Amino acid sequence: MKTVNIGIIGFGTVGAGVAETILNNGKLIADRTGFMPVLKRVADLDITTDRGVVLPEGVLTTSSMEILDDPDIHIVVELIGGTTIAREFILRALQCGKSVVTANKALLATHGEELFRVASEHGCDIGFEASVGGGIPCIKALREGLVGNHIKTVLGILNGTCNYILTRMENEHADFADVLSAAQAAGYAEADPALDVDGIDTAHKAAVLASLAFGQWFQAKDVHVQGIRSVTVNDIDYAAEMGYRIKLLAIIKEINNRIELGVQPALVPANSLIGNVNGVFNAVWVQGDIVGNTMYYGRGAGRQATASAVIADIVDIGFNLLRNCTQRLPAFKTYKQYDGLMASEQIVSRYYIRLQIEDKPGVLAKVSGLLGTHGISIATVAQKELAMPAVPMIILTHKAPERSILDAMAAIGALPEVFEKPVLFRLEELEQ
Amino acid sequence: MKTVNIGIIGFGTVGAGVAETILNNGKLIADRTGFMPVLKRVADLDITTDRGVVLPEGVLTTSSMEILDDPDIHIVVELIGGTTIAREFILRALQCGKSVVTANKALLATHGEELFRVASEHGCDIGFEASVGGGIPCIKALREGLVGNHIKTVLGILNGTCNYILTRMENEHADFADVLSAAQAAGYAEADPALDVDGIDTAHKAAVLASLAFGQWFQAKDVHVQGIRSVTVNDIDYAAEMGYRIKLLAIIKEINNRIELGVQPALVPANSLIGNVNGVFNAVWVQGDIVGNTMYYGRGAGRQATASAVIADIVDIGFNLLRNCTQRLPAFKTYKQYDGLMASEQIVSRYYIRLQIEDKPGVLAKVSGLLGTHGISIATVAQKELAMPAVPMIILTHKAPERSILDAMAAIGALPEVFEKPVLFRLEELEQ
Numbered sequence: 001m002k003t004v005n006i007g008i009i010g011f012g013t014v015g016a017g018v019a020e021t022i023l024n025n026g027k028l029i030a031d032r033t034g035f036m037p038v039l040k041r042v043a044d045l046d047i048t049t050d051r052g053v054v055l056p057e058g059v060l061t062t063s064s065m066e067i068l069d070d071p072d073i074h075i076v077v078e079l080i081g082g083t084t085i086a087r088e089f090i091l092r093a094l095q096c097g098k099s100v101v102t103a104n105k106a107l108l109a110t111h112g113e114e115l116f117r118v119a120s121e122h123g124c125d126i127g128f129e130a131s132v133g134g135g136i137p138c139i140k141a142l143r144e145g146l147v148g149n150h151i152k153t154v155l156g157i158l159n160g161t162c163n164y165i166l167t168r169m170e171n172e173h174a175d176f177a178d179v180l181s182a183a184q185a186a187g188y189a190e191a192d193p194a195l196d197v198d199g200i201d202t203a204h205k206a207a208v209l210a211s212l213a214f215g216q217w218f219q220a221k222d223v224h225v226q227g228i229r230s231v232t233v234n235d236i237d238y239a240a241e242m243g244y245r246i247k248l249l250a251i252i253k254e255i256n257n258r259i260e261l262g263v264q265p266a267l268v269p270a271n272s273l274i275g276n277v278n279g280v281f282n283a284v285w286v287q288g289d290i291v292g293n294t295m296y297y298g299r300g301a302g303r304q305a306t307a308s309a310v311i312a313d314i315v316d317i318g319f320n321l322l323r324n325c326t327q328r329l330p331a332f333k334t335y336k337q338y339d340g341l342m343a344s345e346q347i348v349s350r351y352y353i354r355l356q357i358e359d360k361p362g363v364l365a366k367v368s369g370l371l372g373t374h375g376i377s378i379a380t381v382a383q384k385e386l387a388m389p390a391v392p393m394i395i396l397t398h399k400a401p402e403r404s405i406l407d408a409m410a411a412i413g414a415l416p417e418v419f420e421k422p423v424l425f426r427l428e429e430l431e432q
Numbered sequence: 433m434k435t436v437n438i439g440i441i442g443f444g445t446v447g448a449g450v451a452e453t454i455l456n457n458g459k460l461i462a463d464r465t466g467f468m469p470v471l472k473r474v475a476d477l478d479i480t481t482d483r484g485v486v487l488p489e490g491v492l493t494t495s496s497m498e499i500l501d502d503p504d505i506h507i508v509v510e511l512i513g514g515t516t517i518a519r520e521f522i523l524r525a526l527q528c529g530k531s532v533v534t535a536n537k538a539l540l541a542t543h544g545e546e547l548f549r550v551a552s553e554h555g556c557d558i559g560f561e562a563s564v565g566g567g568i569p570c571i572k573a574l575r576e577g578l579v580g581n582h583i584k585t586v587l588g589i590l591n592g593t594c595n596y597i598l599t600r601m602e603n604e605h606a607d608f609a610d611v612l613s614a615a616q617a618a619g620y621a622e623a624d625p626a627l628d629v630d631g632i633d634t635a636h637k638a639a640v641l642a643s644l645a646f647g648q649w650f651q652a653k654d655v656h657v658q659g660i661r662s663v664t665v666n667d668i669d670y671a672a673e674m675g676y677r678i679k680l681l682a683i684i685k686e687i688n689n690r691i692e693l694g695v696q697p698a699l700v701p702a703n704s705l706i707g708n709v710n711g712v713f714n715a716v717w718v719q720g721d722i723v724g725n726t727m728y729y730g731r732g733a734g735r736q737a738t739a740s741a742v743i744a745d746i747v748d749i750g751f752n753l754l755r756n757c758t759q760r761l762p763a764f765k766t767y768k769q770y771d772g773l774m775a776s777e778q779i780v781s782r783y784y785i786r787l788q789i790e791d792k793p794g795v796l797a798k799v800s801g802l803l804g805t806h807g808i809s810i811a812t813v814a815q816k817e818l819a820m821p822a823v824p825m826i827i828l829t830h831k832a833p834e835r836s837i838l839d840a841m842a843a844i845g846a847l848p849e850v851f852e853k854p855v856l857f858r859l860e861e862l863e864q
Contacts, residue, residue, distance in 0.1 A: 021722055025580050031647065031767035032579055129577070135723035137577025145561070145569025147464055148457050148743030215463065273729060276705050290453055291567035291740035294730035297705060298723060308723035311580030323757035335463035 002035040004318040007067030009089055010079030011044035011060070014103060014130070016051035017307035018077060022314075023053070029311070035318055037311075041067045068092050075317055077310060078102040083110045090126075094118045099326060101313040103130035103306055105204035109220040112211065116331040125326050127313025132158060132205040135305030136298035137312060138284040142212045143329065149288025151213035155428065156250035158205040160280035160300040161189045161196040162228050166246060167278045170236045176229065188280065198227035199248060199263040206250035209284070210261050214254060215335040222341060224262040230423060231265050235354060238394045239267050242380060244352075245275045249428065253342075260342045266426035267352050267396075274430060285430065293430075344403040350379070350427035351405050353395040358417040359388070367393065367412055374408035376400040390419045396427060434467040436750040439499030441521055442511030443476035443492070446535060446562070448483035449739035450509060454746075455485070461743070467750055469743075473499045500524050507749055509742060510534040515542045522558075526550045531758060533745040535562035535738055537636035541652040544643065548763040557758050559745025564590060564637040567737030568730035569744060570716040574644045575761065581720025583645035587860065588682035590637040592712035592732040593621045593628040594660050598678060599710045602668045608661065620712070630659035631680060631695040638682035641716070642693050646686055647767040654773060656694040662855060663697050667786060670826045671699050674812060676784075677707045681860065685774075692774045698858035699784050699828075706862060717862065725862075776835040782811070782859035783837050785827040790849040791820070799825065799844055806840040808832040822851045828859060 006022065008015050022029075022039045030036040042055060043064045067073055068089065076093040078100060080086050086107050090100050095118070102108070108115070108131055119126045129139045133156070142151070157163050161183065168179045180197065183189035195201050203223035210218045228248050239246050244267035253260040268275045273295055277283040282300025287293050299305035320326045357363045368378060377398040384392045397405070409422045438454065440447050454461075454471045462468040474487060475496045499505055500521065508525040510532060512518050518539050525532050527550070534540070540547070540563055551558045561571045565588070574583070589595050593615065600611045612629065615621035627633050635655035642650045660680050671678050676699035685692040700707045705727055709715040714732025719725050731737035752758045789795045800810060809830040816824045829837070841854045 017722075021580055025582065025722065028582060029580055034762055135720075136726060137573045140572060140577050141569045141728075144748065145572050145744050146740065147747045148453055148461055148740055150457065150460060271708065273705060273708050276703065276708050288567075288740065290449075290457070290736045290743070292731045292737055294568060294728075296573075296726075296728055298726035304722045305724055308578065308580055308720065311722070312577050315579045316576065319760050320757075323755075323760050325752075325755035325757040325760065328751050328755050328757065328760070330466055 001030060002322055003038045004035055004075060004314070004321060005038050005040040005073050006075050006077060006314060007041040007043070007070065007073040008039070008077040008079060009043045009064045009067055010081070011042050011047070011051055012079065013303045014306045014310070015042065015044070015079040016053050017303035018079070018310045019055060020053040021304070021307045021311055029315060033315055033318065035322055037314055037318065040073050041070065043067050064089055068096060073098060074321055075314055076100050077314070078104060081106065083107045087111050090115055091118055094122050094124045097122055097124060099125040099317045099321070101127040101310055101317065103310065105131040105201070105208055109204040109207040112208070112332065113217040120327065120331040123326050125317045125320055126331065127317055128208070129313050130306045130309035132208050133282045133284055133296065134160070134298065134300040134302065135308040136282060136284065136296045136300070137309065138296045139212065140312070141296055142209065142286060146286060146288050146291055146294070149290045151286060151288055152254055153287040154209050154213050154250070154252040155274060155285040156206065156209060157247050157274065157277050157283045158250050158300065159196050159202045159248060160282060161193070162202070162248040163277065163282070164188050164280045165197070166228060166231065166236070166248065169233050170240070170245065173233055175233055176231060197229055199225040202248060202250050202263045206252055206261060206263055209250065210252045210259065211332065213252060214259060214338065216338060217332065217334060218261060222261050226264045228265055234392065235423065235425070238354065238382070239352065240270065242396065243270050244268060244427070245270050246425065247274065247277070249426070251426065251428070255342070257339045258342045258346055259338050260347055264426050266428050268428050268430060272430045344406060345401050347402040348399050349402065350399050350429065351397045352425040352427050353397065353409070354423040355393045355412065356390045356419040357393050358419065359391045360417065363417045364393070366415055366417065370411045371397070371408050374404040376404055376408055433462060434754055435470045436467055436507060436746070436753060437470050437472040437505050438507050438509060438746060439473040439475070439502065439505040440509040440511060441475045441496045441499055442513070443474050443479070443483055444511065445735045446738045446742070447474065447476070447511040448485050449735035450511070450742045451487060452485040453736070453739045453743055461747060465747055465750065467754055469746055469750065472505050473502065475499050496521055500528060505530060506753055507746055508532050509746070510536060513538065515539045519543050522547055523550055526554050526556045529554055529556060531557040531749045531753070533559040533742055533749065535742065537563040537633070537640055541636040541639040544640070544764070545649040552759065552763040555758050557749045557752055558763065559749055560640070561745050562738045562741035564640050565714045565716055565728065566592070566730065566732040566734065567740040568714060568716065568728045568732070569741065570728045571644065572744070573728055574641065574718060578718060578720050578723055578726070581722045583718060583720055584686055585719040586641050586645050586682070586684040587706060587717040588638065588641060589679050589706065589709050589715045590682050590732065591628055591634045591680060592714060593625070594634070594680040595709065595714070596620050596712045597629070598660060598663065598668070598680065601665050602672070602677065605665055607665050608663060629661055631657040634680060634682050634695045638684055638693060638695055641682065642684045642691065643764065645684060646691060646770065648770060649764065649766060650693060654693050658696045660697055666824065667855065667857070670786065670814070671784065672702065674828065675702050676700060676859070677702050678857065679706065681858070683858065683860070686770070687774070689771045690774045690778055691770050692779055696858050698860050700860050700862060704862045776838060777833050779834040780831050781834065782831050782861065783829045784857040784859050785829065785841070786855040787825045787844065788822045788851040789825050790851065791823045792849065795849045796825070798847055798849065802843045803829070803840050806836040808836055808840055
C-alpha cells in the first residue's frame with residue numbers, strides 16, 4: 001500500500017479533529033483511494049493539554065521545523081491561523097516542495113495571491129476547502145463542479161456563530177447581548193466576538209469565494225462589511241411578520257463587469273432555502289449562467305466538520321503526488337479584469353428600513369415624501385401601535401440604488417420627528 | 433493553447449445544451465483550466481431537426497463511428513440513453529482508449545460494474561456527474577468532498593418531474609391526474625410518465641448514489657420502489673396540517689452493516705431544508721460520520737443544468753489527459769461487503785397511514801388495537817369530519833419495523849369498517 005505522509009502544524013480544535021480522522025478513518029480512505037494517509041508529525045507549542053485524541057508515540061512535537069524540514073513529509077497541514085507565522089510556515093513548506101492544506105481564510109484573504117504564486121513556482125498544491133463553509137465541499141463545487149459557468153451571484157451564510165445568534169434571537173425572542181453572552185458561556189462564541197459578529201470572518205470568506213467565482217483576486221479590504229450588532233429582536237420579529245428572516249449574508253455579484261462584494265444583515269424569504277439555514281449551519285448559494293441556482297449546506301465550523309474538508313484536500317493532493325500531477329488544477333491566477341468594485345450608485349437592491357418616529361400625524365407623509373424625492377418606491381409600510389411617544393415604522397422598499405437609500409436615510413434621520421439613526425438592512429429576494 | 437477534442441453522441445436536449453455551452457463558454461473554460469475544449473463531432477441519426485444551436489460546418493454527422501473511430505477525439509460524451517446501444521458505444525470508446533462522459537443512470541444502474549471494469553482495464557475515465565441530480569455536483573461531493581467520511585444516510589429528491597407534480601398538487605390543491613396532464617402538456621412530463629412517476633428513474637439514481645456511498649455496486653433491481661401515483665391531494669393536505677410535506681425520496685442507509693435502498697413517497701418536516709426543495713429542483717442530503725449533515729441542491733434536469741455537469745466531467749478528464757493521469761481517481765471498485773439489503777423486519781421508520789373508515793363508534797378502538805397488537809405506537813391520530821359514510825382517518829406512528837406495519841395494515845385492511853386499501857407512506861424526521 002502506498003502512503004502519503006502528513007504533518008500537522010497546530011494541535012487545536014481542528015488539528016485534533018484531523019489527527020483523529022486520519023487515525024480512525026485511515027483504512028476507509030485507503031480502501032477508496034488506494035493509498036494510506038499516515039500521520040507522521042503533529043507540532044504545537046502546547047503538547048500537554050489533552051485534545052481528546054491519543055497520538056502514536058513520537059508523533060507530537062513542539063517544533064514546526066521538524067515538519068517543515070522533514071523530507072519524508074509530503075503534505076503540511078497549517079492549522080495555527082493568523083496571518084504572520086502561518087504565512088512564513090506555508091511559504092517555507094512550498095519552498096521545500098511540500099504541498100499545503102490550510103483552513104486559514106484570514107491568510108488567504110490577505111496574502112492569497114502571493115501564496116498561490118509561490119505554490120505555482122514550486123509545483124506544489126494548496127488545498128483550502130476548509131477555509132470556507134467548514135465541512136461543505138463548496139470550494140470544490142465552485143472550482144470544479146461549476147467550472148463551465150459564468151458565476152453571476154454567490155450568497156453565503158458563512159459564519160456559524162452569527163447564524164447561531166440570529167437563530168436563537170428568533171427562537172427565544174431574546175436580545176442580541178443576552179444571546180451573545182449565552183453563546184460565549186456555551187463556547188459557541190469567542191470571548192472577543194468581534195471577528196464573528198462584526199462580519200470580519202465572513203468578509204475573509206467572501207473574498208476567497210469572490211476570487212474563485214470571478215478570476216480576479218479580492219482581498220478582505222475590498223469587502224464592504226456590516227456586522228449583526230445592529231440587529232434587534234424587534235427587527236427579527238418585524239421581518240418574520242412580513243415573511244422574512246434576517247441572516248448575515250456574504251453578497252457577491254457580477255453585474256455589467258463590476259463586482260459587488262459585501263457582508264450585510266439581510267432579509268431573505270422565510271420559505272426560501274437559504275432562509276431555512278439555521279443554527280451553526282452554513283450555506284453557499286451559487287447562481288451560474290448554465291446551471292442556474294444551486295446551494296451547498298452543512299456545518300460551517302467545528303472539530304469534525306472542518307476535519308472532513310481538510311481530509312478531502314489531503315486526498316486530492318495525495319492523488320496528485322502519487323500520479324505525479326501536482327498543479328493538475330492550476331493555482332489561482334487572475335484571468336479577468338473587471339471595471340472595479342461597484343460604487344454605491346451601482347448597487348441596486350431592495351431594503352428594510354426601521355425608523356423610531358414620533359407618534360403624531362404627518363410623519364409618514366414626510367418620510368414617504370423624502371423617499372419619493374430620492375426616487376425610492378415603497379413596497380410595504382407598517383407603523384406599530386405602542387403606548388409610547390416613539391413608535392417604530394417599518395418600510396420595505398422596492399429596488400433602488402444604495403446611494404439613493406443612504407441619502408434618503410440621512411435626510412429622514414434629520415427629521416425632528418425621527419428619534420434614532422434609521423436602521424437599514426438589505427432585502428434579497430431569492431427565487432428557488 | 434492545448435486542446436481537448438470532444439465528440440458527442442446524441443444531439444437531443446442535453447446534447448444540444450452541451451454543444452452550446454462548449455461553444456459559448458469555451459473561452460471561460462480555457463481561461464480557468466489552461467486548455468480549450470473543442471467540439472469536434474456531434475452524431476445523431478436525426479441531423480435535420482433544429483436544436484437551437486448552430487454547430488460549425490462539418491461537426492454534425494449521422495455516424496457515431498466517425499466519433500468512436502476518430503483518433504483525434506479524446507473524450508466521447510454519450511447522451512443517447514438506454515441500456516443497449518449506449519453500452520456498446522461506451523465499451524467501444526473505452527476499448528479505443530477514449531474516456532467517456534455519460535448522463536445515463538439507467539445504464540450505470542444496470543451495467544455500471546462492467547463499464548468501470550473495462551474503463552480500468554483500458555486506463556480510461558468515466559465521468560457520470562450528470563447521471564444524478566442534473567447540474568448539482570453531488571457525485572463529486574460524495575466521491576471527493578466527503579471521501580474521509582463513513583456515509584450513514586443519503587436522502588434524495590432525484591426526479592424533477594415528480595417533485596414538480598407534488599409541488600403543483602400542493603400549491604394548486606389539484607389532483608395527481610390533472611397535474612400530470614398539465615405537466616405533459618407543458619413538456620415537463622413524458623407522454624409515458626411511468627419512468628418518472630413510478631419511481632424507476634429515481635431508483636436508477638439511488639443505485640448509483642448507494643454504490644458510491646458504500647463501496648459495493650448496487651443495481652436498480654436492488655431498490656425497493658414505490659412511485660407517487662398513490663399520493664392524493666388529501667394526503668398532501670393532511671400532511672401539511674401536521675407540519676409535513678410529501679416528497680418522493682430515495683432512502684439510502686447503512687445500519688449494522690446492512691443497506692436500506694428504497695424509493696418511496698415520504699413525509700418530511702415542512703420546515704426542514706429538504707422539505708423546501710420545490711418544483712423541478714433536486715436535492716441530495718448526505719450524512720457522514722465526520723462532516724455531519726450536508727445538502728446539495730439545484731436543477732435536477734434540463735438542457736443547461738445537465739450540460740453544466742457534463743462540462744465539469746469533460747474538464748476533469750481533460751486535466752487528467754493533459755497531465756497524463758487518467759484513472760487518477762480509481763474507477764469504482766467494490767471495497768466492502770455488507771450483510772445484504774435490509775429485510776422488512778430490519779427497516780425501522782415512522783409511518784403515515786390513511787384509512788377510509790366507516791363513521792361509527794368503535795372503529796378507532798379496533799384500529800389502534802391492531803396497531804398495538806403489532807407493537808406499533810401511535811404518535812398522532814386525526815379523524816376527519818365529513819358528511820359521508822366513509823371518512824378518512826390519519827395516523828402518524830412512532831418508529832416501528834416495516835414488517836410490523838405491513839402486517840398491521842393487512843389486518844386493518846381486512847376490517848369490515850375499513851373500505852379501501854390503507855395508504856402507507858414513510859415519515860422521515862430530519863434534524864438540521
